[in-house]
Amino acid sequence: MSLGRGDPVGSAAELGFDGLPPNAAPVPAPSWRPWLRDRIALAALVLALVVLPLAPVSPYWVTLGSYVGLYALVALGLVLITGVAGLTSFGQAAFVGIGAYTTAYLSTVHGVDPWFGLLAGVALTGASALLIGAITLRMSGHYLPLATIAWAMAIYYLFGTLPWLGRHDGLQGIPPLRLAGVPIVGDAMFWLIWAVVLAAVAALSNLLDSRSGRAIRALKGRAAMAEAMGIDTTAHKTAAFLTAAVLAAVAGWLYAHLQRTVNPGSFSLNVGIEFLIMAVVGGVGHLWGAVLGAVLLTLLKDQLQVLLPKLLGTQGNFEIVVFGALLVLLLQFARGGLWSFVAARVPQRPRAPLPATADALPPRRATQPPAGDPLLEVSAVRKEFGGLVAVKDVSFRVRAGEIVALIGPNGAGKSTCFNLITGVLPATSGQVLHHGRRIERLDARRIAALGLARTFQHVQLVPTMSALDNVALGAHLRARTGVLAAMLRLDRRAEARLLAEAMRQLARVGLASQARQEAGSLPLGQQRIVEIARGLAADPELLLLDEPAAGLRLREKQALAGLLRTLRSEGTAILLVEHDMEFVMGLADHVVVMEHGEKIAEGTPAQVQRDPAVIQAYLGSVE
Amino acid sequence: MSTTDVPLLEIDGLSVSYGKVEALHGFSLRLSQGQVVTVIGPNGAGKTTLLAATAGLLPSRGTLRLDGEPIDRLTVEERAQRGLCLVPEKRELFTTMTVEDNLLLGTYPRVLRRDRHPSDGIEQVYALFPRLKERRRQEAGTLSGGERQMLALGRALVGKPRVLMLDEPSLGLAPLIVREIFNVIGRLRAMGVATLLVEQNARAALQASDYGYVLETGELRMQGAAQALADDPRIVETYLGLGRAAPEPTPR
Amino acid sequence: MDVTIAAILLQDGITTGAIYALMALVTVLVFTVTRVILVPAGEFVAFGALTLATLQRGGVPGTVKLLVAAALIAGAIEVASAARRGQFAALPRALAGLVAVPLLIAATVAWAASRQWPLAAQGLLALAAVTPLGPLLYRIAYQPIAEATVLVLLIVSVGVHFVLMGLGLYFFGAEGWRTPAFVQGSIGTDAVTISGQSLVVVAVSALLMLALAVFFSRTLRGKALRATAVNRVGARLMGISTTYAGMLAFGLAAFVGALSGVLVAPIATVYYDSGFLIGLKGFVGAILGGLVSYPLATVGALAVGVLESFSSFWASDYKEIIVFTLVLPALLYRSLRHPHREEEEA
Secondary structure (H helix, E strand, C coil): CEECCCCCCCCCCCCCCCCCCCCCCCCCCCCHHHHHHHHHHHHHHHHHHHHHHHCCCCHHHHHHHHHHHHHHHHHHHHHHHHHHCCCCCCCHHHHHHHHHHHHHHHHHHCCCCHHHHHHHHHHHHHHHHHHHHHHHCCCCCCHHHHHHHHHHHHHHHHHHHCHHHCCCCCECCCCCEEECCEEECHHHHHHHHHHHHHHHHHHHHHHHCCHHHHHHHCCCCCHHHHHHCCCCHHHHHHHHHHHHHHHHHHHHHHHHHHHCCECHHHHCHHHHHHHHHHHHHHCCCCHHHHHHHHHHHHHHHHHHHHHHHHHHCCCCCHHHHHHHHHHHHHHHHCCCCHHHHHHHCCCCCCCCCCCCCCCCCCCCCCCCCCCCCEEEEEEEEEEEECCEEEEEEEEEEEECCCEEEEECCCCCCHHHHHHHHCCCCCCCEEEEEECCEECCCCCHHHHHHCCEEECCCCCCCCCCCEHHHHHHHHCHHHCCCCHHHHHCCCCHHHHHHHHHHHHHHHHHCCCHHHCCCEHHHCCHHHHHHHHHHHHHHCCCCEEEEECCCCCCCHHHHHHHHHHHHHHHHCCCEEEEEECCHHHHHCCCCEEEEEECCEEEEEECHHHHHHCHHHHHHHHHCCC | CCCCCCCCEEEEEEEEEECCEEEEEEEEEEECCCCEEEEECCCCCCHHHHHHHHHCCCCCEEEEEECCEECCCCCHHHHHHCCEEEECCCCCCCCCCEHHHHHHHHCHHHHHCCCCCHHHHHHHHHHHCHHHHHCCCCEHHHCCHHHHHHHHHHHHHCCCCCEEEEECCCCCCCHHHHHHHHHHHHHHHHHCCEEEEEECCHHHHHHHCCEEEEEECCEEEEEEEHHHHHHCHHHHHHCCCCCCCCCCCCCC | CCHHHHHHHHHHHHHHHHHHHHHHHHHHHHHHHHCCCCCCHHHHHHHHHHHHHHHHCCCCCCHHHHHHHHHHHHHHHHHHHHHHHCCCCCHHHHHHHHHHHHHHHHHHHHHHHCCCCCHHHHHHHHHHHHCCHHHHHHHHHHHHHCCCCHHHHHHHHHHHHHHHHHHHHHHHCCCCECCCCCCCCEEECCCCEEEHHHHHHHHHHHHHHHHHHHHHHHCHHHHHHHHHHHCHHHHHHCCCCHHHHHHHHHHHHHHHHHHHHHHHCCCCCECCCHHHHHHHHHHHHHHHCCCCCHHHHHHHHHHHHHHHHHHHHHHHHHHHHHHHHHHHHHHHHHHHHCCCCCCCCC
């Protein structure tokens, strides 16, 4: 037989141990070229925007450019809610309409200063968004986009039927904006609009790179995990939705004072669909994708109207046919949008290094509870799904400084029991007590706030975020900075502390070198360990691990066991659900064995291994 | 060992990457008619990746040949139609359809090959797994873990595959059921079905096979006759300590 | 509101509701098999109706040109794809289905157009002309990106919708059309009459639903299609081609859509852009069924039809607002009763 070459177990670095001291913050040697390239590109863009109106081009292009800017504003909002948070909205045009009609009505009928119209428009749109969001955002999956279609159509029809809004003719004669008496028109409007667009890109970029931003990123497809980190998913969805609505309202205000008339046709469902098209074609996962999409689609529609009659001669409405066909082709060519396509082929700029010194986050409790203190008491807990009893009056206890393992054959009810404790499922009867207080009716978020942190059987990391950001998600409850502070970059100090804590935990689990790697590109074993680091970032009293050893190699399991022993000695209690007997027996202080929903044995590993009922369960169960 | 000249399945230099991570590196394997070949190794070694790439679910580099014909450019469906059948780790049953319908759908490749009696394998499978026959009209989603595995295996067998690939058939199953499954695999060997078995449970797998390959962190570490591998001290040390072997009955 | 009016409104509501129900079924079918939200579903309806109307007038419907163009494009794509993979064995059969058959149909329809066949036969011609567009569109627009996210597939659907709508305008003009009824007369008492055409619509719809149900539960191809909807990976491993499943689903969608158009043509004036709203209301019905349940989708669609009918009587200006606003609480209720399990579309 033949032997493979080399050391079969692999090098230490490969296994996740870099031997780095806990507070090192290693960063790959910075390559300045992408950073410089990005700065130059941005400067070039700003220069182009400044110069365009001054260049000898027809004013038509400047006007078109102004409209592109407005569309980009709306599309930016879509990137936030649809691309990042996963909430598909067809109704942004309705919000644009509310912003536009508010200022139009106030400035024409009541002669109010247009700048006040901005405040009023944003306020009214914001209020509408909160109201509509309260209904819509509660919906899950496919219901949400349909709801956005429903209210978009309702609002559109409202614009068209209310007599004091001018019905289908709308409102005319809207005055231009004025600054120190000078009307802002033409070139000035172009610059104003694009200044707003760039400010919006900056604000959103800051937001995505913050505590709230990480929470919003976790909304897409991972709401259960987000709640388990203590993130108020409803509040964050609402915040994102509100932000997008405000952007749309500002776009509407600018639109009204640019176009000087408003009518319902500009805010129909078709327009709402177009905004979504711009975002998706441009690249709905990237802020600049929104701008690119707006530019591209506007130019395309504009040029089609010019070119096609020349090419085809007839009066047929082929623009829409060609437009549709191009849409299909573009997406076949670049599924993630054009910005994705470009970005994938261009070296990425490494993220800024962590600040050299950052004060540590305060611990969540003054002292760890003394070893032996009962932390968690599961008391006759029962879960029924209709006629099926998944967990049958199970009781056990977890003490501080203890590792308790919940084991059993497949289908024993371990994971269900775990979900009952972590607030994912409500118990049918029985109690779960934490320091004597009942928690079985609490939801996952409140349980997280009590100091219980968990991992998941199927790894729940946000794959597009770095490992560091994922771990920082675990520390969400240990800071308070909000959306506004993030956008205005006022949260840097808190951010530094959060990221330093995340780095500390990553180093503790031996993955400091992978901090800046995209979580999705890490091997499964390392992803599980990142999840554990995320749990540790919450500074938990009790760590709940769901099959942490699944998918790990022997040496990784040994390292994990070592880490868990260290945690135990530092006072953290651990409850783990596992299949792997070897892993559990060498580690746990106390083992609870389940079968068919019932506890069949409990005791030290040695006791359990000798228990005839356990042997029967593992060796002799007939299904 | 087998006596046929041209191996039924040839894998040469297979490499699979997930983004920047190379999950499988330059792996080669031969499977001949009537053989049972096993690939063992710990979790994360790349075993599932190997089968997924061979079935066409993952893009890969290297060559794959079925009965001498290259199949690299074929889609998953086309490979299945040619008799390369995978029973994946997650089973992928049609949970809202009945046991009978699941088995019927397993005959699809034979229907596409225009077999005269595509469904004649179904009764044979019922003979092999009587419990499935009892539950034939039940929805697949209501079956227990062990029964689902039997259904997944049965569904693959009704298609009379030329190469059967099993991804961790013992995963998540109680030891008694595992023993039953491996009994069936033993009978497949007797029936001459060429089987590629991927397992974490090394002892049970090697017992049921003719030849074995040991995969670790994406690379081939060892290969040889199954019995010889089973006796190799390195294997015994590193791998058999991990998995739960199909246990001998405890003396009562 | 007396009984007579209520009866008429109810009848109207159920008739249009039946059409919406067919659209709802098609939406659910296509979505579960291919994850595509078929925005252009309504265009099949419009094309069906307008093709029939054109044939009625003795003209060659523009649908024929579309059919030829689509067949040739699909054929070219198929050849290119085979060349790229170096797999030519399956090519002749694919080309026969994708190119030869549609071209043959196009030729037949063009030839028969001027021969003024009876209405029923022309109805069949219209069906024959529109149905192949389904699989052809799938092959051209969707199959290359079959694994893309639902959102991307949705935008592609919007693109296809634009193409079909624009072509509809070009082929059929901006005016609306109506065809003579298949069945004249009506039955019933003085108080309550039911028009023959309404009966035909409801009866055919019911039969079609029954036929689909039988197809899915009794035939192997139907089960294979269901299997693809239930578990794509599992279906692929059984050799069930997702492309085949997609084309079949789209073929059924086009057929049902065209049939709906043919049924609707005598009772309502159809314009080149009427399809969108019909499809949208069917979509609403489908959503009320959670995009998975056929019976609930049917009930939901019927409810939309009846609601619309009564709203149009009471407040026809606000008809659309009423329908769409009342949909919201139903959606909320459904969403809370059956929370959507998170799809990880990373």
